[in-house]
Amino acid sequence: MDSQHAIEIQGLCKRFGPKVAVDHLDMILPTGKLYGLIGPNGAGKTTSIRMILSIIFPDAGRLSVLGKASASESKDRIGYLPEERGVYRKMKVKAFLSYMATLKGVRDPKIGTKIDEWLDRVGLADVAKKRCEELSKGMQQKVQFIATVIHDPELLILDEPFSGLDPVNLRLLRDLIKEQHAMGKTVIFSTHVMHHAEQICDHIVMINGGKKVLDADLPTIRASYPIRSLLIDPLDTGADLGPLDDLPFVVGRTREETAWELTLDGRIDPTEALRTCASTIPLARVELRRPTLEDVFIEKATSEGTDEAELREALRAPDAAALEAEGVTS
Amino acid sequence: MIRTLRVARREFVSTVCTKGFIVGIAVLPAILLAMVVLLPLLMNEKSPKVDGTLAVVDRSGQALPLIEANMTPKRIAEREGAAGEVLEQFNQQLKEKVGQGAPEGTLAAAAQLNELPTIVVEPLDPDADVEVAKDSLLEGSATDGSRLAVAVVSDNAITANEEGEFGTYELFIRENLDDRIEGNHLRPVLRDAIRNARLTAAGYDPDTIEALTRVPRVRSTTVTEEGEQATNEAMRIFIPLAFMMLLMVAVMTGGSYLMTTTIEEKSSRVVEVLLAAVSPKELMTGKVIGQLGVGLLLMMVYSGLGIGALSAFSMLSFLEPITIVYLMIFFLLAYFMIGSFMAAVGAAVNELREAQALQTPVMMVVMIPWLLWLPISRDPNAPWAVALSMIPPVNSFAMLLRITSATTEPVPTWQILTSIGLGIVGVYFAIWFCAKIFRVGILLHGTPPTFRTLVKWVRMA
Numbered sequence: 001m002d003s004q005h006a007i008e009i010q011g012l013c014k015r016f017g018p019k020v021a022v023d024h025l026d027m028i029l030p031t032g033k034l035y036g037l038i039g040p041n042g043a044g045k046t047t048s049i050r051m052i053l054s055i056i057f058p059d060a061g062r063l064s065v066l067g068k069a070s071a072s073e074s075k076d077r078i079g080y081l082p083e084e085r086g087v088y089r090k091m092k093v094k095a096f097l098s099y100m101a102t103l104k105g106v107r108d109p110k111i112g113t114k115i116d117e118w119l120d121r122v123g124l125a126d127v128a129k130k131r132c133e134e135l136s137k138g139m140q141q142k143v144q145f146i147a148t149v150i151h152d153p154e155l156l157i158l159d160e161p162f163s164g165l166d167p168v169n170l171r172l173l174r175d176l177i178k179e180q181h182a183m184g185k186t187v188i189f190s191t192h193v194m195h196h197a198e199q200i201c202d203h204i205v206m207i208n209g210g211k212k213v214l215d216a217d218l219p220t221i222r223a224s225y226p227i228r229s230l231l232i233d234p235l236d237t238g239a240d241l242g243p244l245d246d247l248p249f250v251v252g253r254t255r256e257e258t259a260w261e262l263t264l265d266g267r268i269d270p271t272e273a274l275r276t277c278a279s280t281i282p283l284a285r286v287e288l289r290r291p292t293l294e295d296v297f298i299e300k301a302t303s304e305g306t307d308e309a310e311l312r313e314a315l316r317a318p319d320a321a322a323l324e325a326e327g328v329t330s
Numbered sequence: 331m332i333r334t335l336r337v338a339r340r341e342f343v344s345t346v347c348t349k350g351f352i353v354g355i356a357v358l359p360a361i362l363l364a365m366v367v368l369l370p371l372l373m374n375e376k377s378p379k380v381d382g383t384l385a386v387v388d389r390s391g392q393a394l395p396l397i398e399a400n401m402t403p404k405r406i407a408e409r410e411g412a413a414g415e416v417l418e419q420f421n422q423q424l425k426e427k428v429g430q431g432a433p434e435g436t437l438a439a440a441a442q443l444n445e446l447p448t449i450v451v452e453p454l455d456p457d458a459d460v461e462v463a464k465d466s467l468l469e470g471s472a473t474d475g476s477r478l479a480v481a482v483v484s485d486n487a488i489t490a491n492e493e494g495e496f497g498t499y500e501l502f503i504r505e506n507l508d509d510r511i512e513g514n515h516l517r518p519v520l521r522d523a524i525r526n527a528r529l530t531a532a533g534y535d536p537d538t539i540e541a542l543t544r545v546p547r548v549r550s551t552t553v554t555e556e557g558e559q560a561t562n563e564a565m566r567i568f569i570p571l572a573f574m575m576l577l578m579v580a581v582m583t584g585g586s587y588l589m590t591t592t593i594e595e596k597s598s599r600v601v602e603v604l605l606a607a608v609s610p611k612e613l614m615t616g617k618v619i620g621q622l623g624v625g626l627l628l629m630m631v632y633s634g635l636g637i638g639a640l641s642a643f644s645m646l647s648f649l650e651p652i653t654i655v656y657l658m659i660f661f662l663l664a665y666f667m668i669g670s671f672m673a674a675v676g677a678a679v680n681e682l683r684e685a686q687a688l689q690t691p692v693m694m695v696v697m698i699p700w701l702l703w704l705p706i707s708r709d710p711n712a713p714w715a716v717a718l719s720m721i722p723p724v725n726s727f728a729m730l731l732r733i734t735s736a737t738t739e740p741v742p743t744w745q746i747l748t749s750i751g752l753g754i755v756g757v758y759f760a761i762w763f764c765a766k767i768f769r770v771g772i773l774l775h776g777t778p779p780t781f782r783t784l785v786k787w788v789r790m791a
Binding site: 054083085105 | 333336608
């Protein structure tokens, strides 16, 4: 297999009893890229990641991780932040981090200093001697992130890293991830919140129902999904929108919070449609609406027979539900 | 391998360096010590100080004087073990007490004099109505609790009736009368009075009869090649029990820690973080080794204390050094079997509460030796004992009991080796089975599993 690729997956399958969690997944992750693995809860993201890490074993298919046939041989070079993460509640923060580092094969006598530096960077300099149970959830999450990167891994696998974080810490963590990426590390970032992926990823792999539905870089995705709708906000909120509906290129109108989204006929030039709408009724705002990753995902998934409403629901599901829905329950 | 040892080290250190463990390790010897030292003190056979009367309806007409003669303060004191002339016998008693090693001192004996019960015999009319007499024992009656008991001696108690049958006596006592008053004084006095009256009536001298019929209980002496020594029947039973308890405590301590730490790791979701660094097999092996260390530490502490205690009482000869080696071997067999199962249970459940049902087989295995202890220590080479000592996972306990009990006819070496061999096979299968449950269970959250799900997991893994 090619050493240029951090991860190569071919025909990966995993079933749990009657449930097919991952269905013939193929994926190539080149070294140094930041890949987003996206999909609703229960799509098979965590199961795929667990197989990549040799935590569970595939029923069929081949995979190579950092040039090795199994992650068991390269675990020390991988940093994994699981979705279901925890700490030893009674252990002190620094002892926990240094235990995790030794498990990852770190023998650096200066590991203590390195831990202190990291704690300082995430604003937790004063918790080193505290027990993990005394930390808030957000603080624990930052400690877990340090545990993920403390051994300076080449490959980072982050499963829903932002779940449960407040905006400040979310931004801090996002910057740290970007920084790791800038240092040349390969990153897989799994999330069901598509705009998180949109913000930081080079490349997106979408999976749904255990199958890959899309595998492309962001500009390509944007290019291949042209603008097909307008967002309008009438000046008079009670105005009759009938004239707009009567326009020949408008095929549908849906409420989008305070505004309306007009779906356009594929053959019309969107800029021309915008001009026509603006001259039909007085508008406070009118804009071309780029398809979001979510729209792309919904289109991809519905074309394979999944119900749209169900999908939108799954994409907005709270994080807690992810624990139950994702992967396996007995 | 290095990662396994790191997991083991953490497991060991985080278990041993807790207050709970240190207190826990001291609790068992403390309880044993308390049982040996405090229980005899607490089990005071002396009657409490009670003042009251014993009403006697003597229908035989011959028992009353003897009852009265035996209920004097002096006789009461004699029966309580402290003679009337305490001061005269002070030194004599001191010698006796210290000689017996009994901790209750002479101070207690001296104080006894003032704390003896006083029971005054109150003769009632031989034709008195027993029902009326009984009513006087009720709370709030005219006697106001000062009447302790009513004894009715039947008319043929001393001289047989026409059919040649002897009668006896009836005893009615008030509520909340201390059982030691009844057992130490009322019954003996009434019984002796009737017996002695019968003897006298038949023309015998009660004192002569007493002297003629008394044969003190003796202790046997065991004749061995090393010389004669007092037979210690208790030690014969106690040594196997001690070994079995040691084995059980060490196995169960390691095993239950293994289960709780696994549940803790699983429920706090730290386990997936760990699994990013170590494989499930390394994690389970590390934990099993770590708790093996805890079990071994416990065994060393307790067997050290036990050997110390035995040598302090110069009873080390009861202990064969090879038994310690067997203890170690059977500990390893029992620990790996039960420990790996406990780890699997810990991995399978979501919280401690759910583990109870799955623990039942372990509890059964642990209960069996208690049932076996006495039968095996009596008859260590019985066919059923031989069979049990071959069947894992009970074999370790049964074989150790047999080895420590079999003093006359040692357990044949081939049986010990076979038991160890079968134990190793059992351990192999237990680990194989449990490792699969562990691997599947450790990442699953949701409905608590049943045995059927566990078996399904083993097939799945």
